[in-house]
Amino acid sequence: MSVGPRRLRLLGVTNRLFPFVGGAQISLAILLGRLQREYGHTCRLLGDAPFHASRATPVDMRAVLDGEELKDAVRRFRPDVLISSLEAATGAARLAERFGIPHAIWLQSFELCPPTSAEAKRWRVIRDRGYLTSEARARTLARADAVLVNSRFLGARMGRFGAPGARVVAPEFDTRHFDIGPTARRSPAFVTGVCGYGHKGAGIFLDLAARMPRVPFLLVGRAVAPYYTQAERLPNVTLQPFTRPRDFLAKSRVVVVPSQWPEPFGRIAVEAMANGIPTLASRTGGLPEICGHGALTVRAFRCADAWQRALDRVLGDDDHAARLSSEGRRRAVRFLAGTSTRTLDTLVRRLAARRKPRWDEKRVPILSGATSSRSAFAFVNAHWARASGPRRRLAPRDPAEADSISTDVHVRHDLSRDFARWPPPPDGHLVAVRTWDFGPFPPAWTAILRDQYDRLVVHSRWVRRQALASGLPAARVGVVPLGVDHAIFRPGAARRATGGRFRLLFVGALVPRKGFDILLDAYLAAFRRSDPVTLVIKANPDDVFYAGAELRRELRRAMSKATAPEIVFIDRFLTPRALAALYRSADAAVFPYRAEGFCLPILEAMACGCPVVVPRFGSTLDLCSEKTAFFVPARRIAVPVPKRFAVNTLGFEADLEAVDFGEVDRSALASVLRTVVAAHADVRARKAARALKVAARFTWEASAEALAREIARATASRVPVRFQKARAARERHRRVLLTARDLYLRGTG
Numbered sequence: 228m229s230v231g232p233r234r235l236r237l238l239g240v241t242n243r244l245f246p247f248v249g250g251a252q253i254s255l256a257i258l259l260g261r262l263q264r265e266y267g268h269t270c271r272l273l274g275d276a277p278f279h280a281s282r283a284t285p286v287d288m289r290a291v292l293d294g295e296e297l298k299d300a301v302r303r304f305r306p307d308v309l310i311s312s313l314e315a316a317t318g319a320a321r322l323a324e325r326f327g328i329p330h331a332i333w334l335q336s337f338e339l340c341p342p343t344s345a346e347a348k349r350w351r352v353i354r355d356r357g358y359l360t361s362e363a364r365a366r367t368l369a370r371a372d373a374v375l376v377n378s379r380f381l382g383a384r385m386g387r388f389g390a391p392g393a394r395v396v397a398p399e400f401d402t403r404h405f406d407i408g409p410t411a412r413r414s415p416a417f418v419t420g421v422c423g424y425g426h427k428g429a430g431i432f433l434d435l436a437a438r439m440p441r442v443p444f445l446l447v448g449r450a451v452a453p454y455y456t457q458a459e460r461l462p463n464v465t466l467q468p469f470t471r472p473r474d475f476l477a478k479s480r481v482v483v484v485p486s487q488w489p490e491p492f493g494r495i496a497v498e499a500m501a502n503g504i505p506t507l508a509s510r511t512g513g514l515p516e517i518c519g520h521g522a523l524t525v526r527a528f529r530c531a532d533a534w535q536r537a538l539d540r541v542l543g544d545d546d547h548a549a550r551l552s553s554e555g556r557r558r559a560v561r562f563l564a565g566t567s568t569r570t571l572d573t574l575v576r577r578l579a580a581r582r583k584p585r586w587d588e589k590r591v592p593i594l595s596g597a598t599s600s601r602s603a604f605a606f607v608n609a610h611w612a613r614a615s616g617p618r619r620r621l622a623p624r625d626p627a628e629a630d631s632i633s634t635d636v637h638v639r640h641d642l643s644r645d646f647a648r649w650p651p652p653p654d655g656h657l658v659a660v661r662t663w664d665f666g667p668f669p670p671a672w673t674a675i676l677r678d679q680y681d682r683l684v685v686h687s688r689w690v691r692r693q694a695l696a697s698g699l700p701a702a703r704v705g706v707v708p709l710g711v712d713h714a715i716f717r718p719g720a721a722r723r724a725t726g727g728r729f730r731l732l733f734v735g736a737l738v739p740r741k742g743f744d745i746l747l748d749a750y751l752a753a754f755r756r757s758d759p760v761t762l763v764i765k766a767n768p769d770d771v772f773y774a775g776a777e778l779r780r781e782l783r784r785a786m787s788k789a790t791a792p793e794i795v796f797i798d799r800f801l802t803p804r805a806l807a808a809l810y811r812s813a814d815a816a817v818f819p820y821r822a823e824g825f826c827l828p829i830l831e832a833m834a835c836g837c838p839v840v841v842p843r844f845g846s847t848l849d850l851c852s853e854k855t856a857f858f859v860p861a862r863r864i865a866v867p868v869p870k871r872f873a874v875n876t877l878g879f880e881a882d883l884e885a886v887d888f889g890e891v892d893r894s895a896l897a898s899v900l901r902t903v904v905a906a907h908a909d910v911r912a913r914k915a916a917r918a919l920k921v922a923a924r925f926t927w928e929a930s931a932e933a934l935a936r937e938i939a940r941a942t943a944s945r946v947p948v949r950f951q952k953a954r955a956a957r958e959r960h961r962r963v964l965l966t967a968r969d970l971y972l973r974g975t976g
Contacts, residue, residue: 294653666887
C-alpha cells in the first residue's frame with residue numbers, strides 16, 4: 228500500500244485578526260485554507276484580537292491577546308512549520324528559535340523594510356506608526372528559514388534591507404469571497420475605492436468625488452480623520468465601513484486603487500479585474516505587476532487631474548471600459564490558478580524535512596544584565612550565573628538581546644538601563660532585581676513593579692520594608708542576600724609590615740550616599756599627622772554610575788593639609804584576589820553610609836577577618852550585631868520630600884515623594900574610630916572571629932538558591948501580572964456579548 232505525502236501541522240501567525248482590516252491577513256487565511264483543503268495539512272491561524280470570533284472559513288482561527296498566549300498556543304498546537312506575516316513576524320521568529328520550528332516569513336508590506344522619513348512624508352504614511360529598529364529587523368530576518376514576498380517590487384526592496392533573493396509568492400484568492408456571478412451586476416452605479424487612509428489615496432479619491440458631484444462614489448472600509456469627516460460632507464459619497472468584497476463589488480461600475488505609497492501588491496485590483504470591473508490603479512510599487520503599464524494604471528498617480536482624465540474616459544466611453552474589463556480579466560487569471568499554494572506546499576515540506584521542533588526544551592530563566600562590566604550589578608550577575616546549579620541554570624544575556632529571546636522567566640538586573648523606560652518583553656514572567664537606597668521607591672517604579680513585574684527581588688530586609696512602604700504587595704517582594712567567594716575572601720597570613728601604623732580601610736564610591744564626606748571629616752577630627760594611623764581609600768574609577776559625582780576634590784584638599792593624618796588613595800580597579808589582600812592588610816574597615824541596599828564590601832571585609840565599623844541602621848543589621856561589628860549611632864531621617872532625584876550620573880532621574888535614610892554623626896564616628904584604634908587587638912579579633920562565622924553563611928551558591936526560589940514564586944501564577952487585566956477585560960467583554968446575544972435570541976424566539 229502506497230503512503231501519500233506527509234500531512235503537516237502548519238501554523239500561521241499574523242496580527243489584527245478580528246476583524247480583518249487588510250489584504251495581508253486575508254491572504255494568509257486564504258492560503259492556509261487552500262493548503263488544508265487541497266493538500267490535507269492541518270492549519271491554524273493565530274493573531275492578536277480582543278476576543279475569539281467565529282468566522283465562515285475552513286481554517287481554525289484563534290485570537291491571542293499577548294505574547295504569552297501566543298507562546299502557549301504554539302506549545303499546544305505543536306506545528307511542524309510556522310508561517311508569519313506583518314509585525315507578527317518578529318514574535319513568531321522568537322518562538323521559532325525557542326522551539327526549533329522551521330519558520331517562513333511572508334512579507335506583504337514594509338514591516339522589515341520601513342520607509343525613510345522622506346518616504347513616509349511623500350507616501351502620506353501615518354506618522355505614529357512604529358517600525359522595528361534596524362537591529363531587531365536584522366535579528367528577525369536572520370532567524371527565518373525562508374523569506375517570502377508578495378511581489379517582485381517588495382523583493383527588490385528587501386534585497387536592499389538585508390534579504391536578497393527573497394522568493395515571490397503572490398497572494399492566493401478564494402472566488403467564493405469576491406465572485407459576483409454573471410447576473411448580479413445589472414446596474415452597477417459606484418466608483419468604488421477601498422482607500423480610507425492617506426497612503427491608500429483617500430485624498431485623491433475624495434478630490435475626485437468633489438470634482439464629479441453627479442457621479443456616486445463608494446468609500447469602503449475604515450476611513451480615518453480627517454477623511455471620514457470630508458466624506459460625510461460630500462453628498463455623492465457613500466461610506467460602507469463593513470462589507471464583504473462580493474457585496475460592494477456588485478455595486479461597482481469602476482474600482483480605483485489610488486495608492487500614494489508603492490503598494491506592495493493590491494489585492495482589490497485582482498478581485499475587481501477578475502469580475503470584469505474596469506479598474507484604475509496607481510502605477511507604483513507592485514500594482515504594475517498586476518495591472519501592467521497600460522491603460523489600467525495611472526502614471527501621474529499623485530495628480531488628481533490625471534485621475535479625473537482617466538476616470539472620465541472610463542465613464543464616458545463604453546468601448547474603452549469594455550477593453551479595460553477584458554484586459555483586467557486576462558491579467559487576473561494567473562493569480563487565480565493556485566500556483567502560490569503549490570509553491571508553498573513544496574516549501575513547507577522541504578522546511579519540515581530539514582528540522583523537527585523540540586517540544587521538550589528545558590525552561591531556562593534569562594538573566595537580563597551585563598556580567599563583564601566593572602560595576603557592582605555585573606559582578607553579582609556573573610556570580611549568580613556561575614553559582615546556579617544545572618537544574619536552576621541562568622542564561623545571562625545583554626539586555627538588548629535578552630528581550631528578543633522567548634523564555635518563561637526574565638530576570639532583569641541591569642542598573643545601566645532606565646528602569647522607567649525599560650519596556651517589558653512580549654512573553655514570560657518578569658522578575659526585577661532592583662534596589663532603592665533612599666527610602667520608599669519612586670512612585671513611577673512602584674507602578675511599573677505593581678503592573679508589570681511578577682516579583683521584586685531585593686538584597687536586604689531593610690529594602691524590602693521600603694518596598695512595602697511604597698505600596699507593593701508583600702507576597703510579591705522577596706529577599707535574596709548577596710554572597711562572597713570564600714575561596715578568595717578569607718583570612719590569610721599575617722598582615723604586611725606597616726611600620727606599626729593602624730590601617731583603616733574604606734572601599735566604595737566617594738559619594739555622599741556612602742558617607743564618604745562623613746568619614747573624611749571624622750577621620751580629620753579624630754587624628755593628627757603624628758598619630759600612627761593611615762586611612763586607605765579604595766575607589767573604582769571605572770564605575771560609570773558615579774562619574775563626575777565623587778568627592779575627589781575634597782579628598783585632594785584633605786590630603787594636601789600639612790596637619791592631616793596619613794591618607795592613601797587607591798584609584799584603580801583591583802582583581803578580587805587583590806581586593807581580598809587589601810582587606811587582610813587592614814586592621815579595620817569603616818563604612819559610614821547614609822543608605823545601602825546591602826553593601827557587599829562589608830561582607831567581604833568580614834569574610835577576610837577584618838573588623839568593620841558600620842552604622843546601627845539599615846541593611847547592615849542583616850549582617851552585623853554588637854558581637855560582630857563596631858556600631859556607630861545613626862539618626863534616622865524619614866520625611867516627605869517631593870522632588871526630582873538623580874538616580875545616577877547616566878542621566879536617569881526619578882520623582883520622589885519621601886526619603887528614609889540614616890545620618891551618622893561625625894563626632895560620634897570620630898570617637899568610635901579612636902576607640903577602635905585604641906582597643907586591644909583581642910577585642911578586634913573576637914569581633915572578627917564572630918563576623919567570620921556569620922559571613923560563612925553568605926555564599927554565592929546560597930544566593931543563587933534563594934534567587935531560584937524567588938523565580939519559582941514568580942511563576943506561581945500561570946498568567947504573568949502584566950497580562951492579567953487585559954485578559955480579564957476580554958473575558959468581561961465576551962460575557963457581555965454572550966449575554967446580549969442570549970437576550971436577543973430570547974426576545975425573538
